[in-house]
Amino acid sequence: xxxxxxxxxxxxxxxxxxxxxxxxxxxxxxxxxxxxxxxxxxxxxxxxxxxxxxxxxxxxxxxxxxxxxxxxxxxxxxxxxxxxxxxxxxxxxxxxxxxxxxxxxxxxxxxxxxxxxxxxxxxxxxxxxxxxxxxxxxxxxxxxxxxxxxxxxxxxxxxxxxxxxxxxxxxxxxxxxxxxxxxxxxxxxxxxxxxxxxxxxxxxxxxxxxxxxxxxxxxxxxxxxxxxxxxxxxxxxxxxxxxxxxxxxxxxxxxxxxxxxxxxxxxxxxxxxxxxxxxxxxxxxxxxxxxxxxxxxxxxxxxxxxxxxxxxxxxxxxxxxxxxxxxxxxxxxxxxxxxxxxxxxxxxxxxxxxxxxxxxxxxxxxxxxxxxxxxxxxxxxxxxxxxxxxxxxxxxxxxxxxxxxxxxxxxxxxxxxxxxxxxxxxxxxxxxxxxxxxxxxxxxxxxxxxxxxxxxxxxxxxxxxxxxxxxxxxxxxxxxxxxxxxxx
Amino acid sequence: xxxxxxxxxxxxxxxxxxxxxxxxxxxxxxxxxxxxxxxxxxxxxxxxxxxxxxxxxxxxxxxxxxxxxxxxxxxxxxxxxxxxxxxxxxxxxxxxxxxxxxxxxxxxxxxxxxxxxxxxxxxxxxxxxxxxxxxxxxxxxxxxxxxxxxxxxxxxxxxxxxxxxxxxxxxxxxxxxxxxxxxxxxxxxxxxxxxxxxxxxxxxxxxxxxxxxxxxxxxxxxxxxxxxxxxxxxxxxxxxxxxxxxxxxxxxxxxxxxxxxxxxxxxxxxxxxxxxxxxxxxxxxxxxxxxxxxxxxxxxxxxxxxxxxxxxxxxxxxxxxxxxxxxxxxxxxxxxxxxxxxxxxxxxxxxxxxxxxxxxxxxxxxxxxxxxxxxxxxxxxxxxxxxxxxxxxxxxxxxxxxxxxxxxxxxxxxxxxxxxxxxxxxxxxxxxxxxxxxxxxxxxxxxxxxxxxxxxxxxxxxxxxxxxxxxxxxxxxxxxxxxxxxxx
Numbered sequence: 001x002x003x004x005x006x007x008x009x010x011x012x013x014x015x016x017x018x019x020x021x022x023x024x025x026x027x028x029x030x031x032x033x034x035x036x037x038x039x040x041x042x043x044x045x046x047x048x049x050x051x052x053x054x055x056x057x058x059x060x061x062x063x064x065x066x067x068x069x070x071x072x073x074x075x076x077x078x079x080x081x082x083x084x085x086x087x088x089x090x091x092x093x094x095x096x097x098x099x100x101x102x103x104x105x106x107x108x109x110x111x112x113x114x115x116x117x118x119x120x121x122x123x124x125x126x127x128x129x130x131x132x133x134x135x136x137x138x139x140x141x142x143x144x145x146x147x148x149x150x151x152x153x154x155x156x157x158x159x160x161x162x163x164x165x166x167x168x169x170x171x172x173x174x175x176x177x178x179x180x181x182x183x184x185x186x187x188x189x190x191x192x193x194x195x196x197x198x199x200x201x202x203x204x205x206x207x208x209x210x211x212x213x214x215x216x217x218x219x220x221x222x223x224x225x226x227x228x229x230x231x232x233x234x235x236x237x238x239x240x241x242x243x244x245x246x247x248x249x250x251x252x253x254x255x256x257x258x259x260x261x262x263x264x265x266x267x268x269x270x271x272x273x274x275x276x277x278x279x280x281x282x283x284x285x286x287x288x289x290x291x292x293x294x295x296x297x298x299x300x301x302x303x304x305x306x307x308x309x310x311x312x313x314x315x316x317x318x319x320x321x322x323x324x325x326x327x328x329x330x331x332x333x334x335x336x337x338x339x340x341x342x343x344x345x346x347x348x349x350x351x352x353x354x355x356x357x358x359x360x361x362x363x364x365x366x367x368x369x370x371x372x373x374x375x376x377x378x379x380x381x382x383x384x385x386x387x388x389x390x391x392x393x394x395x396x397x398x399x400x401x402x403x404x405x406x407x408x409x410x411x412x413x414x415x416x417x418x419x420x421x422x423x424x425x426x427x428x429x430x431x432x433x434x435x436x437x438x439x440x441x442x443x444x445x446x447x448x449x450x451x452x453x454x455x456x457x458x459x460x461x462x463x464x465x466x467x468x469x470x471x472x473x474x475x476x477x478x479x480x481x482x483x484x485x486x487x488x
Numbered sequence: 489x490x491x492x493x494x495x496x497x498x499x500x501x502x503x504x505x506x507x508x509x510x511x512x513x514x515x516x517x518x519x520x521x522x523x524x525x526x527x528x529x530x531x532x533x534x535x536x537x538x539x540x541x542x543x544x545x546x547x548x549x550x551x552x553x554x555x556x557x558x559x560x561x562x563x564x565x566x567x568x569x570x571x572x573x574x575x576x577x578x579x580x581x582x583x584x585x586x587x588x589x590x591x592x593x594x595x596x597x598x599x600x601x602x603x604x605x606x607x608x609x610x611x612x613x614x615x616x617x618x619x620x621x622x623x624x625x626x627x628x629x630x631x632x633x634x635x636x637x638x639x640x641x642x643x644x645x646x647x648x649x650x651x652x653x654x655x656x657x658x659x660x661x662x663x664x665x666x667x668x669x670x671x672x673x674x675x676x677x678x679x680x681x682x683x684x685x686x687x688x689x690x691x692x693x694x695x696x697x698x699x700x701x702x703x704x705x706x707x708x709x710x711x712x713x714x715x716x717x718x719x720x721x722x723x724x725x726x727x728x729x730x731x732x733x734x735x736x737x738x739x740x741x742x743x744x745x746x747x748x749x750x751x752x753x754x755x756x757x758x759x760x761x762x763x764x765x766x767x768x769x770x771x772x773x774x775x776x777x778x779x780x781x782x783x784x785x786x787x788x789x790x791x792x793x794x795x796x797x798x799x800x801x802x803x804x805x806x807x808x809x810x811x812x813x814x815x816x817x818x819x820x821x822x823x824x825x826x827x828x829x830x831x832x833x834x835x836x837x838x839x840x841x842x843x844x845x846x847x848x849x850x851x852x853x854x855x856x857x858x859x860x861x862x863x864x865x866x867x868x869x870x871x872x873x874x875x876x877x878x879x880x881x882x883x884x885x886x887x888x889x890x891x892x893x894x895x896x897x898x899x900x901x902x903x904x905x906x907x908x909x910x911x912x913x914x915x916x917x918x919x920x921x922x923x924x925x926x927x928x929x930x931x932x933x934x935x936x937x938x939x940x941x942x943x944x945x946x947x948x949x950x951x952x953x954x955x956x957x958x959x960x961x962x963x964x965x966x967x968x969x970x971x972x973x974x975x976x
Contacts, residue, residue, distance in 0.1 A: 054854045054871055171878065209854030232862065305849050305871035320862045326814075326903055329849055329874030336877045337884055338825060361793050361817055366542045366697030374720065374808045383542055383793035386817030389824045390659065396825055415814055415903065422910045 051473035052210020054305030063125030238476030303436035305329030339401035354406030361386025417452025437470035539961035540698020542793030551613030726964030791924035793817030827889035842894030849874025905940025925958035
């Protein structure tokens with residue numbers, strides 16, 4: 001039952017998500033940064049949301065444009081359930097637009113762009129705060145409808161607009177700051193107003209740990225108002241919003257989980273499974289939630305550098321009930337020292353080629369067979385990395401980076417799945433959403449988390465994944481302030 | 489309430505543990521292999537128990553000797569609660585006998601001895617199976633008392649005898665086999681019987697995964713009967729027995745936990761704390777359970793290569809309810825690749841000198857302060873190893889092995905503590921015993937596990953530790969068969 005003492009994400013969402021469409025990506029790196037076109041959202045917003053975590057700073061902002069969005073064929077990343085294809089569909093849409101061609105009008109961006117102004121120039125969209133509308137005069141405002149009729153906008157905008165997503169490294173926060181500066185400057189040009197006037201009508205909504213740490217940096221360098229928002233509240237608001245977008249939420253069917261786990265226990269990923277599209281597609285499909293349904297109550301497991309576990313009641317009241325320090329930062333840190341990989345995607349690619357059985361100690365290695373009395377199959381992992389240590393020293397070159405990567409990916413994912421399950425059981429929740437920048441649409445990770453939940457719950461609970469998984473906090477910070485803007 | 493479908497460790501323990509004394513150790517390596525002198529146990533036993541795990545094979549056997557045990561002063565490792573001293577008292581007795589001097593009569597052994605016969609020669613004790621007693625004739629046996637009166641033993645034995653403990657690497661199981669061969673041969677000599685007659689009166693009780701895997705090796709190479717015992721049953725029997733030995737069980741007072749955690753959060757262990765005895769001993773003390781009390785119901789967390797979590801009801805019925813693959817094998821494996829250390833103790837020594845804050849991402853690193861709304865202090869670990877990864881590559885030589893060791897020791901220990909707590913909470917158990925070869929009396933590990941349990945349970949649950957932590961399974965295998973021998 002709702003605990004009145006718990007903080008609650010109370011705001012009503014004022015964004016009309018009818019007809020929302022997730023856009024194509026420019027490149028594989030942006031797989032969770034695809035823009036979302038909202039054809040019915042007509043309230044101009046004037047703020048930029050930034051969620052600064054331990055490793056990554058996530059930015060969300062809304063733009064409008066004179067031009068129509070790309071045609072539906074290339075706009076729709078997927079429609080409902082995928083036809084049998086490979087799991088990289090989650091990352092790469094079926095109809096792939098030519099990479100790196102500017103999408104006219106609506107926003108997709110390269111992740112970790114090193115050249116902010118070139119990113120901006122790739123879009124014709126701009127911030128369009130209501131405050132800049134010459135016809136807008138708060139003293140004459142009597143209703144939202146009257147406001148819209150009174151508007152004569154500096155530029156004619158195509159109906160709706162897009163939510164845009166960008167990512168930067170927290171250790172290089174100034175790249176993020178420069179990007180926002182360029183966005184504001186670019187918007188001033190498009191709106192034909194002086195920069196100072198543009199700044200006066202823009203706010204930064206900052207959340208995540210860095211909202212505190214970098215508050216002064218944002219405020220002084222951008223010259224705009226900065227407001228701090230609570231991280232957990234933003235995560236929950238973001239979850240509630242993003243799960244209303246068709247095809248945002250996805251999960252593995254039991255068939256997919258079985259196939260994925262068979263691959264896990266058999267060693268390296270069998271050829272043809274979990275690869276890019278091929279003439280012989282695998283016999284499973286990812287299920288997308290194309291008709292969003294009520295999501296609460298649920299458990300949210302946000303996997304960033306570390307992991308936060310938050311339970312959310314039916315009415316949106318939430319509580320951080322648990323977490324673990326064995327998160328994305330742990331895995332990437334270990335693999336950066338133990339393998340030649342230097343990026344997340346290199347590490348995940350290594351793991352796909354690996355055979356964890358050369359590094360992990362399996363039940364069969366200890367028992368020579370199943371330990372059936374206790375329900376432990378011989379292929380289950382008894383000790384992660386358990387084959388590595390040898391008294392008197394080990395030949396450090398002996399273990400392949402591929403096998404090391406797979407072992408540690410499983411170790412971290414299985415552990416998160418187990419702790420998530422135990423909390424879901426404790427609080428009697430059947431839906432477990434995974435957010436955060438860790439998963440990256442990686443098939444083996446999703447399969448491992450899905451399997452852990454299905455296994456421990458004996459099939460009564462389910463893991464759900466989000467295409468904009470890393471942006472829950474920034475989306476929530478953006479959403480929380482819409483109501484305020486629309487009343488200006 | 490007891491579940492009749494659960495396996496139960498039913499046997500009644502026939503070993504008289506009154507006056508049991510834990511003996512001195514020969515060297516720091518044998519800190520959990522100290523013999524136990526049982527002055528009132530007069531039933532000769534004829535079997536050797538072996539628990540073969542993923543990494544280590546643990547051996548338990550009982551010997552008698554014509555000579556008395558060493559004087560009480562050097563025999564008693566500790567008496568009740570330690571006076572303020574350092575935590576290494578758990579490893580090193582207050583009254584340290586000169587290292588490596590043979591203790592006349594009763595058994596202590598070097599761990600991982602490479603020369604089995606020299607180990608045997610250091611003791612005058614021997615197996616003394618009842619079957620070899622010339623006066624023993626099963627047809628004349630009417631009661632145990634009569635049996636004892638009728639005995640004229642080949643050698644006069646000092647009352648009671650000792651339980652002895654030895655350890656070998658599973659990957660070198662033949663060293664274990666050779667040791668047992670030498671023990672049997674030596675006992676034949678002392679008992680003045682032919683080797684074949686000795687063999688006919690000795691049994692091997694084998695448990696652990698390797699009981700299945702190495703059954704044939706033991707049987708054929710030793711020429712004795714080998715019986716397989718269920719691993720979980722042996723763990724529980726071993727736990728029930730060993731907790732009856734005075735001063736076997738110990739735990740940290742809340743004061744010790746606070747000190748230990750203050751040291752953890754402050755960086756490297758402050759000088760003077762957690763070090764060997766010094767003129768200014770720390771102001772805390774470890775509490776030993778000198779008056780053993782009922783231990784059931786409880787949760788047993790056995791940390792070997794991997795971790796098994798077993799709940800035990802009041803009546804001894806047990807069930808393996810959980811586990812984790814992130815165990816001792818994981819930590820030693822990771823540290824063997826990430827540091828120059830080649831033994832467990834080197835790795836633990838590294839960790840004592842480390843400052844995990846240079847490797848771990850703390851809450852304060854992300855927030856710049858506490859995240860008090862969620863109860864997260866700035867010194868808490870948000871992401872283990874979270875400072876290591878940098879996009880574009882990392883200077884692998886930059887991180888000290890000491891800091892790496894401390895970080896990963898905390899990561900593994902905290903995780904086990906958390907999962908253990910969640911299971912204790914689920915099954916409403918307040919006592920959590922930690923067994924297995926992982927802990928090794930290491931102060932920081934014990935503090936971390938103790939703190940995790942106290943923290944998560946808000947002080948309602950407690951972690952208990954065992955001085956013979958790695959030998960639960962082998963002790964259980966030994967105990968389970970005593971009743972049979974005593975009726976021969």
